[in-house]
Amino acid sequence: MGNWFNKEPPPPVVLVPPLFDFPPIAARSRMLESSYNILFGKLALKCLFEDFFEKARHFNTLIMLKPIDDPHVDLMATASGPLDHKPKEKIAGNALFRWQSDVDDPHTFMDLFVSNSDPVLQMRSCAYYPRYGFGAFGILPLLLKKRVTAEDYGVMGLRYASGKLSAGVTVMPFAIKDQLPKSAWLVSKLGRLTVGVQYEPQYGRKDDMKYKDLLNWSCAAGYGVGSGSPLSPSFNFCLELSKSSQFNASFYQHVVVQRRVKNPFEESEVVGITNYIDFGFELQTRLDDAKTSNNIPDSTFQIAASWQANKNFLLKGKVGPLSSSLALAVKSWWKPSFTFSISATRDRISGTTAYGFGLRVENMREASYQRADPNFVMLTPNKEHLAEGIVWKIGARPMLESDINAGNFDRLPKELRPQGRMLCGTCHGLCGNPSSEVTVR
Incomplete structure (x- = not known):
């Protein structure tokens, strides 16, 4: 009886909600892309500047489902169009059926894409062998309303990826010789510094050696800090010279912060919650003397930020020279989950404000974090710190710190651990499996 009356209160915990939209949909097909186009924070910036920012006066719906009996396959369907009835703009619909060889390895797959616009039917396939680091992929448009270029007949590619190096080439089998290759890239990681170069022959006469034309080359250098796990902060800064005619500078920062919880619906031992804040900046400046229309400036920039308050609410905003946007997303973690x-x-030129709406239904990506996360421990665990009211002090640093700061990732699900074995465009553990057995209560 004495032990029952003298029972110590449970230790304080910090709620760690799952990331709102993780892993990004764009990461599913990264093995079909050049690593140069995904690394240097480009994938993270794309998600920050585009996700949940629906087109003005348009709606967008997305359904992602997979059968319970066969987790190797899934279906993703989208429908988008104008909110008002415009005779010249129709509703666009498409669907993607995907088969994945290994549930835990998204790098080997095959999918079929159908749409009411070009391409009407397209097949994509990728095979990657982690033991050797080599992979092959192909994109084959089966049905098109009109085939104009050699790319409309198909693209094939080979790649090599390790923890420090990524190289690859894409070719068009039905193209004439002077159009080969379609692209080639080489990216290397040296500590925190990542450098890369890409060749895309688009300029020059047929009888010239296009690799001598600097307009067909792009190069970039990036500096990144962070473990690669979404539970730890990260920072990436990049400088790029694109096709010797455009200079791009960008940075992306992922911040993990803790704030106090005053929620009567939570248990008394819950003292804080983890929030995720992302910042991004992108600057583009043209270097050539080519004349452009008055609507296309020689230099442009955009700034964006997002704040995930908990597992249900996400607020995003971005500002540019021509327009500003604000987005609010609400998500329910049911099965399937719903996101509205x-x-x-706000258009600065016309002075008008327009709205867009989006709806997502999915059961592919489940919550990957526990709300009472065991990775967050007391810095000085003793009985004095277990008392209520002194765990969090106003104006002082929280007494709870994540164990992952010391490099302990053993308790994390696989998709949340740093992925340094392959340089293919990983960002915050994107090479992980989208699903997990860890659930959110």
């Missing part, structure tokens, strides 16, 4: 988003876009 609304975005407002």
